[in-house]
Amino acid sequence: MSAAKGFTLYGSWLSGPSYKVGLMLSLTGQTFAYRALDLPKGAHKTPDYLAVNRYGQVPALRHGDFTLVQSNTILDYLSDLTGKYRGGNAATTWHAKEWLAWEADRLAPGVYRSRFYNRFAPNTDPAVIKVYRDAGEAGLKVLDGQLAKTKWLAGAEPTIADIGCWCPVAYLEEAKFALGDFPHVKAWSERLAALPGFKLPYDLMPKADVA
């Protein structure tokens, strides 16, 4: 990978979707420059950043002169680019993408919102907290049920499905869920942690720009 084709990740050290892209880069052996966005200060809503990410969200990934946003789309892109974590055949790749879509719909909102309310907005209406808590619980049960049957989510080897679905799970304690309540998820998390390049969020994500 030439310098001109290097990666720059725009993210926040607190952001699960930013971690998702950082982890994929790390697991595929890519180094990357980093631009730290101070979300509480609204750095993601400035005109400069909106020119990078039209949605005003983190993460974004610049690869040479191409910029891509949406963490699961970036996982798809990076696995396509590197040929890694893509499954051994086309069917497995499609099933891995199904899991990413499921994660965005049924796992991430429940876990990340529960984490947000717990850490940053504890006075949120209890009825709202319950909606997301129940969603997170239901999603974790589906994940645990699958991992009771198969070692990895799609196919015989780890894929972007596992990387994507792992990221909310990385924050379970902060969301006040107990990993021990989902024993197959716990065992899978240990298999993931053994992959070369694996790092936990606060070990991986820089708090300031990295050139």
Place this chain on the structure above:
Amino acid sequence: MSAAKGFTLYGSWLSGPSYKVGLMLSLTGQTFAYRALDLPKGAHKTPDYLAVNRYGQVPALRHGDFTLVQSNTILDYLSDLTGKYRGGNAATTWHAKEWLAWEADRLAPGVYRSRFYNRFAPNTDPAVIKVYRDAGEAGLKVLDGQLAKTKWLAGAEPTIADIGCWCPVAYLEEAKFALGDFPHVKAWSERLAALPGFKLPYDLMPKADVA
């Protein structure tokens, strides 16, 4: 397309994601058999259907002996298969997929939940209703802002981004949003309606099995 490689859509006539796949098939000129799932009766949670869709959700698409789930993944699959609505180059295809990921995250939950509470669960806690209503409103504003600048969401021609983001918009009235409040979305919806094969949800989706 030989009979052995025909399509069978599993869905519900009330389901926006089912409509999304039906519309993509219709816009790409594909005929399909249809299996109607009675969601209030729990048809999506039976062992037979869980063997089709591990998540117990609609839709699912069978293509020959291959089964795919998650509506946005199916759009990606069908555009890859047919070469239609995929954008004119790789960058546009990736940007179209970004919009699908954004739709699942920032548009569909707010609109579909608002529709659900309005039609089927009006006694839901007002704080919960407000969370989703605000999310739907915010998503529609982002969509309207983009469509103020570009005719289609990704690239110069309609893509899966437009088909995917259209589907929640098709149910705005049922969700008690006014299409007229989002004039660029309204104009775009008229461009979409002019595409060959376009149909509205209740004109397209069967209420019973179709062989």
